[in-house]
């Protein structure tokens with residue numbers, strides 16, 4: 001059990017931090033004001049990230065990705081958490097591993113261009129009437145000849161305006177429940193496929209979240225991703241690691257950055273003749289945040305190591321999703337308090353961090369749903385979740 005970072009891991013962290021501090025964070029204020037990242041800036045940061053070897057680090061090297069272990073990927077994602085959602089998407093790619101389940105032709109047409117940064121895609125599962133209950137979707141794909149006809153609607157689909165294809169869930173066998181759902185790859189621009197409104201959100205400025213409609217969209221058989229009826233299973237098998245990365249690891253990185261900023265402010269800001277960091281009630285807030293971040297980081301590294309060792313770690317991923325997103329909420333709430341009025345004022349980014357953090361407890365499965373998954377895993381005897389000594393036999 002060695003918790004020290006290797007030379008390569010230190011270099012990875014330093015390279016990402018330097019890139020984010022020098023080239024990404026300076027773009028954040030403008031994105032917040034205009035609501036968008038200019039295409040020219042998006043191309044520039046992607047090219048720079050590719051030159052540094054930081055694009056699609058989660059995808060195996062044989063497909064052109066970074067080929068990082070899950071632990072190293074989480075260490076990288078922690079650093080990504082130091083900037084905003086849209087900048088992470090454009091600079092580091094958002095290449096979901098679900099495409100690794102594709103056929104050779106799908107890998108050629110979709111995965112490889114995504115890893116090269118030539119194509120962008122999103123996952124579209126949620127519907128107005130089916131959010132947490134992902135098996136209750138009504139989008140349907142009906143067999144017709146040697147293809148499919150898709151009808152239905154999705155909403156809240158992140159990055160939908162920029163993406164040029166989507167992984168979409170649809171019911172292919174209404175009698176089979178959760179086993180009657182399949183995933184398809186849909187190219188933007190197909191007849192009958194409409195991208196609707198960009199739904200306004202509390203935070204995450206710069207990232208679009210769209211409604212979409214499918215009206216008699218004709219798909220050839222080559223658009224079915226994975227096996228028919230295995231769509232939800234495929235999503236569950238591949239999106240867990242994404243949750244660990246995009247929610248838990250980024251929350252740990254974001255919270256660390258926010259705590260650093262609070263420490264600086266607590267040293268500099270003076271009231272009653274003292275730095276506010278000298279007041280014990282402020283010290284308690286700093287100490288509580290440090291304790292919580294530390295606990296989450298160790299749990300993250302432990303879970304990542306378990307996955308690298310071949311464990312699915314489903315319960316532990318759910319635990320981290322809840323633990324880290326709720327930790328971030330408390331850390332950023334304390335940050336607003338420590339900064340006082342300046343924390344609430346838009347002149348500083350603290351209020352933005354507060355708004356942006358709120359979604360972590362909702363998307364990629366709400367805290368309530370992940371608590372249920374955790375408890376179910378525990379009832380099934382997923383001992384690694386709460387007693388690692390059990391693993392020693």
Ligand SMILES: Cc1cc2nc3c(=O)[nH]c(=O)nc-3n(C[C@H](O)[C@H](O)[C@H](O)COP(=O)(O)OP(=O)(O)OC[C@H]3O[C@@H](n4cnc5c(N)ncnc54)[C@H](O)[C@@H]3O)c2cc1C
Nearest residue numbers: 123124125126131132156157158362363364365366368369
């Ligand atoms: C900014 C943003 C980005 C998103 N990006 C995407 C995306 O890219 N792709 C995509 O497919 N989806 C995306 N989503 C959708 C997101 O995953 C869902 O919003 C989320 O899963 C919750 O579903 P819901 O909003 O329908 O809430 P509901 O499922 O209606 O839940 C409402 C409340 O009821 C609770 N609840 C529901 N069922 C239970 C239960 N059994 N027990 C206890 N409590 C329960 C929930 O925890 C929640 O508190 C995004 C959403 C947002 C807001």
